[in-house]
Amino acid sequence: MRVVLAALALVAGVHASLWFWSRETAQAPAAPNRFTSLSFAPFAQDEDAEDVGAKAETIRADLDVIAPVTDAIRTYSSTTGLELVPPLAAEKNLQVTLGIWIDKDEVRNKREIDAAVDLASRNSNVKGIVVGNETILRADKSVQEMIDLIREVKGRTDTPVTTGEIWNTWLDHPELASAVDFLAVHILPYWEGIPADQSVDYALGIYEKLRAAFPGKHIVIAEFGWPSSGFNRNAATTGEITQAEVIREFTSRAKARGIDYNIVEAIDQPWKGAIEGNVGPYWGVFDASRHAKFNFSGPIEERTFWPRMIAAMLMGFLLSLPVLKIRGATFVQALVLVGAANGVGAWTALMLDHWLTHYFVLGAQIAMGVGSVLLVPLVIVILTRIEEISAIAFGRKHRRLIEATLPAAHDVPKVSIHVPAYREPPDMLIKTLNSVAALDYPNFECVVIVNNTPDPAFWMPIEAHCKELGERFKFLNAERIEGFKAGALRLAMKHTADDAAIIGVIDADYVVAPNWLKDLVPAFGDPRVGIVQAPQDHRDADTSVLHTFMNSEYAGFFDIGMVERNEQNAIIIHGTMCLMRRSAMDDAGGWSSDTICEDSDLGLAILKRGWQAHYTRTRYGWGLLPNDYDGFRKQRHRWTFGGMQIVTKHLGTMLRGGDLTPDQRRTYIVGWLNWMGAETVGVVIAVLNLIWVPIVVFGNVQVPEAVLTVPILAGFFIYLIHFMSLYRLRVKHSLFSTIGAAFAAMALQLTVARAVGEWVVKQHMAFIRTAKGGKAAKRSFPAFWEAILGGLLLAGAALVFFTNYHDVFEIHLFSAVLLVQSLPFLAASAIAGLERTPLNDLAFTAKVGDRIIALIERKAPAALPPTLVPEPVAVPAPVPVSAPVAAAVAAIAANEAAPAV
Known part of the structure; x- marks a missing residue:
């Protein structure tokens, strides 16, 4: 508390000094x-x-x-x-x-x-x-x-x-x-x-x-x-x-x-x-x-200096109050957060001052009103990203993260592992089942359910292999089942052994480490724990440059976002590498088919019933990435659409409170806004600005004011800082992979926005399987609309810039905003184009980089440039921790009960 108060006082003093320094007389x-x-x-x-x-x-x-x-x-x-x-x-x-x-x-x-x-x-x-x-x-x-x-x-x-x-x-x-x-x-x-x-x-x-x-x-x-x-x-x-x-x-x-x-x-x-x-x-x-x-x-x-300054200071103070609730905040962490809050406070004061001291014709009123409303979620996202930067770069060690091998439990509860499969390649699924059979855990069963797959070529080899693996493996073939993946998992529950206390769910493409259950099941020694989640990872990241980029993009979510959410007991549960207490699942009503993200839906329902969830960054399984960029987009489209279904289903109870803690509600609401809202709002603002270009260039009307454009540029730079710094601190992939991950993340903006838009129209969609383990399909250019939008925004930026004959500062800002807004669409176009060229081949790309460096250094290439060396993707066993953990499950439980500072 003292460090936060000290940060509040210091930032308030600096904030006031900056106002006095900028005061015009x-x-x-x-x-x-x-x-x-x-x-x-x-x-x-x-x-x-x-x-x-x-x-x-x-x-x-x-x-x-x-x-x-x-x-x-x-x-x-x-x-x-x-x-x-x-x-x-x-x-x-x-x-x-x-x-x-x-x-x-x-x-x-x-x-x-x-x-x-x-x-x-x-x-x-x-x-x-x-x-x-x-x-x-x-x-x-x-x-x-x-x-x-x-x-x-x-x-x-x-x-x-x-x-x-x-x-x-x-x-x-x-x-x-x-x-x-x-x-x-x-x-x-x-x-x-x-x-x-x-x-x-x-x-x-x-x-x-x-x-x-x-x-x-x-x-x-x-x-x-x-x-x-x-x-x-x-x-x-x-x-x-x-x-x-x-x-x-x-x-x-x-x-x-x-x-x-x-x-x-x-x-x-x-x-x-x-x-x-x-x-x-x-x-x-x-x-x-x-x-x-x-x-x-x-x-x-200035007539409005004092009201503007007082409003900025007051808003900065009010926005800083949530920092007081952060348990164990460090001084630098609090300083960054309070500084960001005061920056937003100053911008808010300038917005209010602009509204009160300017005159608006109808068109300007509409533009300012719509712009102000759309900037609210953007500002929230900016603050959220700064919060993550401060926590990871300057905050204290995480209290709830499972970072070591847990002490073995006295009893060994039975685990039932469910593997749903829908039109999955048999050879891929067999590898998954073999890894399950090799688990170093004495008390488990595996229920394999192939659903809605009438072609015997897909299920007969699996049925035969399950018989070879022994009585632990149960094979189910449901040719006609409703409810998508959730329907299959409900059927699996009916065939689960009565004495199974823990349910494990893995995807059909995942090869699991032998110590998965041995390391994580002991966490259920705490009777309040309902979920233990391990991250996704992939074993085919070295297949192509695009696969390297996709793998790094996924890693950011699991090494950054999930770790931070875990501190609030608010992780997003995903059906890959997930362990759930059976009684918690029953308490939450089991698998539901009213969303196409049944895993996240059930996980949230379990948390709403008061259960605890824990997360580990240790990789215990490796799956396959989507075959191509189109598959990457379709998968994210499905996740986003399902996310919107979950928002609709649970938002009412979240806003009313009672089912989740305030920190959990805030984490989920801000997380949804950050993931789906920011991308959607970004596309809406980009399209509106694109429509505005000919009006600015040929209509001789006012362009968006600086108070509307500066936050967009600030948001972009915060995004870059957030991405590059946290990848360096947490993901630790190469610079090549990190830059590629940034491109891959930006390339999904229109996909996410389209999914949100489609949800507004129809609320329901069929489950679409993501093609994995094969070659990229030969189809039309998958980023056609992104190329159109990106090209128009880029052309608009150039047109606005070169017709700014009077060097108007706000017009230059508007041009810069158009350029920034074009980048996600151009990134999508570049990635979609990349997979059709030799540059998508890692060896070829490495040679090109090698030659470029050789030309720069004027000497023959000796080794691959560090930025182009792909990450190793061999499936490693989790590294044991040499020092014993003092009290793994007990410590986690104690942390859960620790009072807030």
Whole structure:
């Protein structure tokens, strides 16, 4: 407890220090007490200027907010309610530069002009009329057409008339300047990608260039501003502090030089996000809630820093509380876990801050909402993987793992070994039965059941061999049995000897070690023990490169995940190398056929009845790997589908509690989420991002925010760290095999997701046997859809990257996410393609590696490169432990009863 509290205190201090270190403050010249002019659009946060008209009450309320800080306002239209602005502004002693909206709609244009002329004649506070706003830039009108409109308005009013255009339009068309009474120039350095700290000098430099080009002409900087949020544009970055610095410096220097200007804009306009992109809503001096974004004098500080920091610290603390429950946690282990919790706390605070301080159009709301929901399981998976890293790399020795030969029991309970077989090659099954016959255990029987296999060529040799092996071996042939493998095992139970206390289950392809029962049956000396599980392993890993990869991928589950789950008495029971107490099986209801993973289902049912399960990493049996990548995929598809059936069957009782301990429930729920949820969510996010690519590239809409993309990249890097570090610490296969295992694991992402999707649709499927012990079948390319998705994601990443003309950081992140998301699909394609090439041959691959190293070292090859040497796959006998175990079963029982720290 003390070490955890110390870690909590240390991480909290570092976390707070990082927040203070990252805190932004700035100094800038004070802005004038009142701005010369502000662009004014009186629309509420949830209103769209394209669809609704301005309301008198909104105009009046907004003028109350901005009148104390400006002498004048500029509008952009004279209709749709904005005709109310001049008289209401007069009440606040505000002058108005009246806008006339000009586009391709001639009927509206006429209505706008007529309204503006009338307003100017009736309101003495209208100091100027701006005919059109960047109309030439938008190509809605030609220069000559605009000149004609300006002349028309000038002929109908004595108020000064101009048009609003960006600065280079005036320089490119001096005839336009001759037609106006003054130049209304838009200088917006952000849109030109000018860095914020150079923007004021840049704008004033443009102003001087215009003065030189048009001597004697009055020039108004009719639009200058800076967005307080949104994406960068080349070197131009956004932010409230940046906005404050730019506007304060500009207005201070403009006042000193007597420059007439208008700031864009008074109040944020969320509706502009649909037409001006990510930064459109954020140009206001006031936010949409009518609060000033920055102080006009004195130090500039972030408005939301303190709430954000407090939320991050609080969330980090709350997420760290489960660490207090870890028994015997080391300081470094606690430090890693608490650090990860605080990292997630900081991300959560940033997400909340983003939701509360940004405006979202409908599409952005949907994207943020869906993205936020989908990231929750991803973040849980990240924390789970970090937890495993901390436990294995920095935690204490495991308490429940059977790591030594157990003391022999006084009695020798009878074991009934059940070997179900369905269309299995006879020679393979005979090897399995021979290994059972050679068991160094005096009291066992073996029930062999061949089910739904009418071809005599499959079962007759087995029947004959069982007779040769003697009376211990019982042969059953059930040509028509329902319930898949579970149905066969139920029949085997009916033919089990009455005095058999332990049931052993092995697959038809498994060769068992002679000391399997001798070493593990004594664990049942503790009457609470219902299950003892040994890991799977394989004797054909040296058949090909693909088999080496598959073998290492399996090993990760049995040497990493199962060991950690065992500490919570929450292992996944699998029907290979499994021993179960008969009374525990009866207590749990026996084999059930309502899932196709009957072994895991029964194991969980036994645990729910309060029995204990123990696990050993020692290999006591070696089976065969799937023949090819397609078989590998189909096997994982079956496991995933069966897993989803088990989730459905048991989730309700888990959530309600009572049957399992809190640690067991958490382990199972998080384990299911980690295995099936993460892969499924990963595919869903990848497909959604793929759909989003053309919208980003061609639709000119906002890309996913950094708060949505960074966790995906973080999850990928945590996955790599988790995989490589834990394989090095636990699996200890060669680097070649470890990298191959990573590829094999990634290659199954779509397979797992598809199984989950199919379960949603149909909930049931037939049991499909995994072909083993033969050659790869010649069939069509098994990773076709993975190749399509991977290729599209890779192409999307390239397209997004190379069309990011303004070097937007979030777009680069999005491109990186697409690249990362393509890797599992490309891995599947690579592995599927590998088995069709000579590179799948281990000897050939070793020679290739040997030659590459020889070329690098400029000498003849002398030996196989270490990274390409396949692991030995000979079937070894378990290594005895030299030092006696103090009290094997008793120690395990004592550990079970030890109180939590």
